[in-house]
Amino acid sequence: MEWKHKHLLTIEQLSKEDIEYILETAVSFKEISVRSVKKVPTLRGKTIVNFFCEPSTRTRMSFELAAKRLSADMLNVVSSSSSLSKGESLKDTARNIEAMKVDMIIIRHSMPGSAQLLADCVSCSVINAGDGPHEHPTQGLLDAYTIKEKKGRIQGLKVLIVGDIAHSRVARSNIWTLKKLGADVTVVGPSTLIPAEIEKMGVNVSYYLDEEIPKADVINILRIQRERQDRNFFPTLREYIQLFGVSEARLKNAKKDLLIMHPGPANRGVEIDPAVADGPYSVILDQVTNGIAVRMAVLYLVSSVGSSKKVKMKS
Amino acid sequence: MEWKHKHLLTIEQLSKEDIEYILETAVSFKEISVRSVKKVPTLRGKTIVNFFCEPSTRTRMSFELAAKRLSADMLNVVSSSSSLSKGESLKDTARNIEAMKVDMIIIRHSMPGSAQLLADCVSCSVINAGDGPHEHPTQGLLDAYTIKEKKGRIQGLKVLIVGDIAHSRVARSNIWTLKKLGADVTVVGPSTLIPAEIEKMGVNVSYYLDEEIPKADVINILRIQRERQDRNFFPTLREYIQLFGVSEARLKNAKKDLLIMHPGPANRGVEIDPAVADGPYSVILDQVTNGIAVRMAVLYLVSSVGSSKKVKMKS
Amino acid sequence: MEWKHKHLLTIEQLSKEDIEYILETAVSFKEISVRSVKKVPTLRGKTIVNFFCEPSTRTRMSFELAAKRLSADMLNVVSSSSSLSKGESLKDTARNIEAMKVDMIIIRHSMPGSAQLLADCVSCSVINAGDGPHEHPTQGLLDAYTIKEKKGRIQGLKVLIVGDIAHSRVARSNIWTLKKLGADVTVVGPSTLIPAEIEKMGVNVSYYLDEEIPKADVINILRIQRERQDRNFFPTLREYIQLFGVSEARLKNAKKDLLIMHPGPANRGVEIDPAVADGPYSVILDQVTNGIAVRMAVLYLVSSVGSSKKVKMKS
Numbered sequence: 012m013e014w015k016h017k018h019l020l021t022i023e024q025l026s027k028e029d030i031e032y033i034l035e036t037a038v039s040f041k042e043i044s045v046r047s048v049k050k051v052p053t054l055r056g057k058t059i060v061n062f063f064c065e066p067s068t069r070t071r072m073s074f075e076l077a078a079k080r081l082s083a084d085m086l087n088v089v090s091s092s093s094s095l096s097k098g099e100s101l102k103d104t105a106r107n108i109e110a111m112k113v114d115m116i117i118i119r120h121s122m123p124g125s126a127q128l129l130a131d132c133v134s135c136s137v138i139n140a141g142d143g144p145h146e147h148p149t150q151g152l153l154d155a156y157t158i159k160e161k162k163g164r165i166q167g168l169k170v171l172i173v174g175d176i177a178h179s180r181v182a183r184s185n186i187w188t189l190k191k192l193g194a195d196v197t198v199v200g201p202s203t204l205i206p207a208e209i210e211k212m213g214v215n216v217s218y219y220l221d222e223e224i225p226k227a228d229v230i231n232i233l234r235i236q237r238e239r240q241d242r243n244f245f246p247t248l249r250e251y252i253q254l255f256g257v258s259e260a261r262l263k264n265a266k267k268d269l270l271i272m273h274p275g276p277a278n279r280g281v282e283i284d285p286a287v288a289d290g291p292y293s294v295i296l297d298q299v300t301n302g303i304a305v306r307m308a309v310l311y312l313v314s315s316v317g318s319s320k321k322v323k324m325k326s
Numbered sequence: 327m328e329w330k331h332k333h334l335l336t337i338e339q340l341s342k343e344d345i346e347y348i349l350e351t352a353v354s355f356k357e358i359s360v361r362s363v364k365k366v367p368t369l370r371g372k373t374i375v376n377f378f379c380e381p382s383t384r385t386r387m388s389f390e391l392a393a394k395r396l397s398a399d400m401l402n403v404v405s406s407s408s409s410l411s412k413g414e415s416l417k418d419t420a421r422n423i424e425a426m427k428v429d430m431i432i433i434r435h436s437m438p439g440s441a442q443l444l445a446d447c448v449s450c451s452v453i454n455a456g457d458g459p460h461e462h463p464t465q466g467l468l469d470a471y472t473i474k475e476k477k478g479r480i481q482g483l484k485v486l487i488v489g490d491i492a493h494s495r496v497a498r499s500n501i502w503t504l505k506k507l508g509a510d511v512t513v514v515g516p517s518t519l520i521p522a523e524i525e526k527m528g529v530n531v532s533y534y535l536d537e538e539i540p541k542a543d544v545i546n547i548l549r550i551q552r553e554r555q556d557r558n559f560f561p562t563l564r565e566y567i568q569l570f571g572v573s574e575a576r577l578k579n580a581k582k583d584l585l586i587m588h589p590g591p592a593n594r595g596v597e598i599d600p601a602v603a604d605g606p607y608s609v610i611l612d613q614v615t616n617g618i619a620v621r622m623a624v625l626y627l628v629s630s631v632g633s634s635k636k637v638k639m640k641s
Numbered sequence: 642m643e644w645k646h647k648h649l650l651t652i653e654q655l656s657k658e659d660i661e662y663i664l665e666t667a668v669s670f671k672e673i674s675v676r677s678v679k680k681v682p683t684l685r686g687k688t689i690v691n692f693f694c695e696p697s698t699r700t701r702m703s704f705e706l707a708a709k710r711l712s713a714d715m716l717n718v719v720s721s722s723s724s725l726s727k728g729e730s731l732k733d734t735a736r737n738i739e740a741m742k743v744d745m746i747i748i749r750h751s752m753p754g755s756a757q758l759l760a761d762c763v764s765c766s767v768i769n770a771g772d773g774p775h776e777h778p779t780q781g782l783l784d785a786y787t788i789k790e791k792k793g794r795i796q797g798l799k800v801l802i803v804g805d806i807a808h809s810r811v812a813r814s815n816i817w818t819l820k821k822l823g824a825d826v827t828v829v830g831p832s833t834l835i836p837a838e839i840e841k842m843g844v845n846v847s848y849y850l851d852e853e854i855p856k857a858d859v860i861n862i863l864r865i866q867r868e869r870q871d872r873n874f875f876p877t878l879r880e881y882i883q884l885f886g887v888s889e890a891r892l893k894n895a896k897k898d899l900l901i902m903h904p905g906p907a908n909r910g911v912e913i914d915p916a917v918a919d920g921p922y923s924v925i926l927d928q929v930t931n932g933i934a935v936r937m938a939v940l941y942l943v944s945s946v947g948s949s950k951k952v953k954m955k956s
Contacts, residue, residue: 044742048686050714056363058391069737072716076688076741079714084365084394086387100594103603107384107590110614111391112359275737279730288733299740371678373706399680399709401702415909418918422699422905425929426706427674 014312018130018137021146022187030191033308034156040311041304043080054083054314058113061085062105063140064092064120069275069299070140070149074117077306086113092121101125102132109133114314118142136313144178150274151184153305155192157298158229161270166193171223172214173255174233174282175204175244181233181274186212199223200255203244220255225264231272232257235282248281258284262292270294329627333445333452336461337502345506348623349471355626356619358395369398369629373428376400377420378455379407379435384590384614385455385464389432392621401428407436416440417447424448429629433457451628459493465589466499468620470507472613473544476585481508486538487529488570489548489597490519490559496548496589501527514538515570518559535570540579546587547572550597563596573599577607585609644942648760648767651776652817660821663938664786670941671934673710684713684944688743691715692735693770694722694750699905699929700770700779704747707936716743722751731755732762739763744944748772766943774808780904781814783935785822787928788859791900796823801853802844803885804863804912805834805874811863811904816842829853830885833874850885855894861902862887865912878911888914892922900924 012032022030043051059078063071071087078085088108095101101120108116116133118126119140126139141147159165170189176182176198189196190213197215198205205216217223224230235251245251257271271283271292279285288295327347337345358366374393378386386402393400403423410416416435423431431448433441434455441454456462474480485504491497491513504511505528512530513520520531532538539545550566560566572586586598586607594600603610642662652660673681689708693701701717708715718738725731731750738746746763748756749770756769771777789795800819806812806828819826820843827845828835835846847853854860865881875881887901901913901922909915918925 046686049688049742049744050686056361056365058364058394068718068720072718072738073741075716076714076743079688079716084391086390086394088383088387090383103592103594106611107614108387110611111388111618112364112615113391114364277733279733296736296740299737300742303741371676371680373679373709399706401705401709403698403702405698418907418909421926422929423702425926426703426933427679427930428706429679 014315017313017316018126018139019148019309019313020126020130020137020139022148022151022184022191023146025148025187025191027191030152030155030188033152033305033312034159036312037152037156037301037304037308040307041301043307044300044303049080050082051080052082053311054078054081057083057115057314058111059083059085059115059117059310060108060113061087062090062108062116062118063088064090064095064118065141067119067140070119070302073299073302074138074140074306077303077310080303081307081310083114083310095120101128105129105133109135115310136316138309138313141180144180144183146184146187147180148184149302149306149309150181151188152309153298153302154185154231154272154274155188156301156305157272157294158189158270160297160301161294162228162268165189167195168228169195169197169226170229170231171197171199171220171227172231172233173199173220173257174235176200176209176233177204177206177244178236179233181231183212185231186214190214197223201245201251220257221261224261225266227269228266229270229272230257231274232277232283234274234276235278237278252281256282256284257287259286259290262287265292272298275299329630332628332631333441333454334463334624334628335441335445335452335454337463337466337499337506338461340463340502340506342506345467345470345503348467348620348627349474351627352467352471352616352619352623355622356616358622359615359618364395365397366395367397368626369393369396372398372430372629373426374398374400374430374432374625375423375428376402377405377423377431377433378403379405379410379433379440380456382434382455385434385617388614388617389453389455389621392618392625395618396622396625398429398625410435416443420444420448424450430625451631453624453628456495459495459498461499461502462495463499464617464621464624465496466503467624468613468617469500469546469587469589470503471616471620472587472609473504473585475612475616476609477543477583480504482510483543484510484512484541485544485546486512486514486535486542487546487548488514488535488572489550491515491524491548492519492521492559493551494548496546500546501529505529512538516560516566535572536576539576540581542584543581544585544587545572546589547592547598549589549591550593552593567596571597571599572602574601574605577602580607587613590614644945647943647946648756648769649778649939649943650756650760650767650769652778652781652814652821653776655778655817655821657821660782660785660818663782663935663942664789666942667782667786667931667934667938670937671931673937674930674933679710680712681710682712683941684708684711687713687745687944688741689713689715689745689747689940690738690743691717692720692738692746692748693718694720694725694748694755695771697749697770700749700932703929703932704768704770704936707933707940710933711937711940713744713940725750731758735759735763739765745940766946768939768943771810774810774813776814776817777810778814779932779936779939780811781818782939783928783932784815784861784902784904785818786931786935787902787924788819788900790927790931791924792858792898795819797825798858799825799827799856800859800861801827801829801850801857802861802863803829803850803887804865806830806839806863807834807836807874808866809863811861815861816844820844827853831875831881850887851891854891855896857899858896859900859902860887861904862907862913864904864906865908867908882911886912886914887917889916889920892917895922902928905929
């Protein structure tokens with residue numbers, strides 16, 4: 012298969028084959044990060060800009076390390092979504108960055124569609140690192156990578172996604188990825204946090220976590236964003252914990268090979284109990300490790316299309 | 327010609343030959359940024375500090391990319407002009423940076439003369455990236471580079487510089503550069519924003535933009551700094567736009583090969599209309615691209631004097 | 642001697658031989674920073690994270706330059722001690738950083754013991770860049786390096802440490818280092834700023850600076866942290882300056898080969914007079930220069946234990 016996407020904007024736009032190709036490519040990159048010399052010359056002389064208009068430590072770091080381990084030159088540009096809230100100013104800034112002859116812009120911005128907007132107005136490659144509640148494709152990919160690594164397959168697995176489905180780009184990118192790969196996905200949360208027509212994405216809906224746990228192969232627990240709580244999507248944090256907080260007690264009927272996932276950073280004691288986050292089912296730190304491999308694969312593949320000449324794979 | 331300046335502090339101090347030599351050197355560096363591998367080993371093992379005491383994204387990025395494409399090690403140090411407002415504390419900080427055996431300090435600071443102050447107290451090279459309203463030499467150089475690239479010459483061209491001449495380091499560095507290269511420069515703006523004795527710099531003064539436009543080969547539009555507007559240099563923004571905002575309508579009698587320039591970031595709809603910024607006369611993004619080439623040339627030339635041993639030119 | 646410490650957490654834990662070995666190793670690294678090409682491939686492909694939870698420019702820069710001159714990949718992560726005030730959240734963040742397969746975490750945090758806490762929960766190497774008032778081991782080492790470089794020895798020298806001993810990690814790391822190397826250390830300051838049982842560390846205590854100066858070979862002057870002054874450890878700044886501020890007049894009976902040291906950034910005119918900071922006894926800028934050599938040595942030595950394979954020494 013030959014990779015043909017110049018950008019990575021959404022999982023929705025990818026085919027099953029595209030996704031599988033990224034995951035396979037990531038396998039070969041994962042090994043680099045455990046070498047003594049964690050560096051290959053693959054993207055030497057390429058310029059990649061981390062253009063983050065929302066605060067982020069982990070995702071920004073993960074992309075930066077992925078770029079550096081591929082020997083690219085990485086520049087961090089931090090702005091605020093608010094100062095670039097109008098599409099015009101965002102486009103203007105992006106065109107200026109592009110005029111510096113960068114090869115790739117990795118963008119995080121609070122506006123859904125911001126990555127697509129950029130891709131439409133610049134000639135370099137664009138990678139979506141989260142566009143508001145819309146998508147966060149590399150998170151969907153690294154979650155799928157982690158499941159496949161641990162379970163050997165994704166087809167037919169029962170995956171729960173628990174929490175604030177309505178506002179979660181992680182949920183959306185996970186649903187697209189897992190459905191395309193044949194998983195059976197159920198979203199679980201309070202009715203106020205589940206979007207009206209979510210079934211159209213091919214998922215099941217449940218409001219009762221305890222009923223779903225015994226059937227689950229994977230539980231992906233979303234972060235509760237307390238800053239959204241001024242809009243009262245649920246009565247109290249205490250009630251949320253009681254109904255949807257994942258505790259050891261709640262897992263007593265779980266499958267023995269259950270995987271517990273969380274995109275981080277976790278509110279320990281809220282959506283996930285510390286004993287679960289650090290417990291035997293947890294693959295949370297594997298997700299972090301795999302994030303680098305998946306992002307190295309994405310940078311590599313996208314770069315092979317973005318530039319006129321093909322880049323050589325790692326030596 | 328052999329380059330002999332250890333620092334780049336002002337354009338005023340440079341000769342016509344110096345300026346031409348930088349522009350010629352930049353030609354050979356421009357090509358590097360469009361290669362597949364945008365990197366040469368010219369400054370490998372050199373340490374360059376971006377010491378920015380005023381907020382900046384574009385200039386800082388441009389210097390950082392210039393340094394990285396020359397393989398130098400670049401360190402960003404962000405401070406505030408206010409915390410380093412006294413010359414003593416600025417000198418103290420600079421001497422500490424120098425004691426880390428850096429080869430070059432690129433400084434932006436709100437105090438006129440701050441770059442010179444640094445050059446007087448450290449033994450490494452100093453590059454002025456903007457010292458208050460005084461000078462911004464690399465901007466003057468990149469503007470000249472862009473004009474020459476597009477027009478084939480600078481000698482004899484009629485250049486308008488429009489806006490807040492009084493507070494603009496861009497205006498001052500442009501005037502010095504263009505006058506030394508033989509251009510015919512006219513500054514245009516409200517009388518409150520044109521310094522009293524500006525004619526001594528060899529420029530013409532006009533308060534009527536519409537009269538000047540038909541004669542112009544180049545219009546360089548300065549950014550209106552709204553934060554200065556508490557001192558009421560002009561009655562209202564609306565009146566400013568009416569008299570000095572560059573719109574399509576206003577350009578109807580312009581020469582067909584007019585160049586529209588802006589140092590960025592533009593206030594679209596204020597000093598420049600979006601249709602003009604993105605229109606056929608605009609070379610604004612070329613300025614951004616050329617900024618990297620000019621800064622690579624400056625880093626290269628200055629470095630060849632600053633260090634005891636000559637550095638080799640790009641391979 | 643073979644280096645066997647995977648971490649550098651405190652000077653207290655090191656033997657005299659360990660300290661001497663670091664200082665000897667630093668000698669060979671010092672020369673790299675004055676080369677034309679200030680870079681060796683020693684740590685190429687290693688990932689080092691500068692994890693700073695307190696504001697710092699100098700120490701952060703010094704570690705970053707040390708890492709870059711050894712060709713390591715360096716990532717800056719800035720957080721606030723307050724957002725990571727609970728040990729749990731600090732551990733969680735550290736484990737996430739570690740999961741990105743980094744080789745070393747350099748941590749600065751306001752909590753005493755934070756570096757040890759990290760070392761206990763991650764498998765990579767940890768370097769303490771200051772843990773509250775507890776220790777700042779590389780400062781102790783670079784101060785010892787500077788004394789030895791200037792005096793040829795440390796054994797038997799009389800060293801004064803002047804100022805806020807109670808809250809100073811610099812004081813503590815200096816005392817441990819110098820006592821282990823055989824110096825005669827006297828702490829000097831107002832009684833409110835000298836901890837009750839400090840003599841147990843083997844130092845002399847004095848409240849009268851003028852009595853001690855004529856006997857001193859070295860005076861290490863601590864920074865007065867004005868932000869602590871709300872707790873009124875001394876009546877007024879003016880009184881502090883009168884009793885403990887090091888001025889030229891106060892040094893009139895000093896030995897001719899006295900060394901004046903300060904960890905920076907100095908409050909010029911408070912604990913140290915500008916004429917003394919820039920005067921003939923001052924080795925303050927040597928401390929800054931030596932900081933890089935000592936930190937290169939520490940990164941190199943620690944890395945040789947942290948990774949399974951030995952790294953090669955500089956070429």
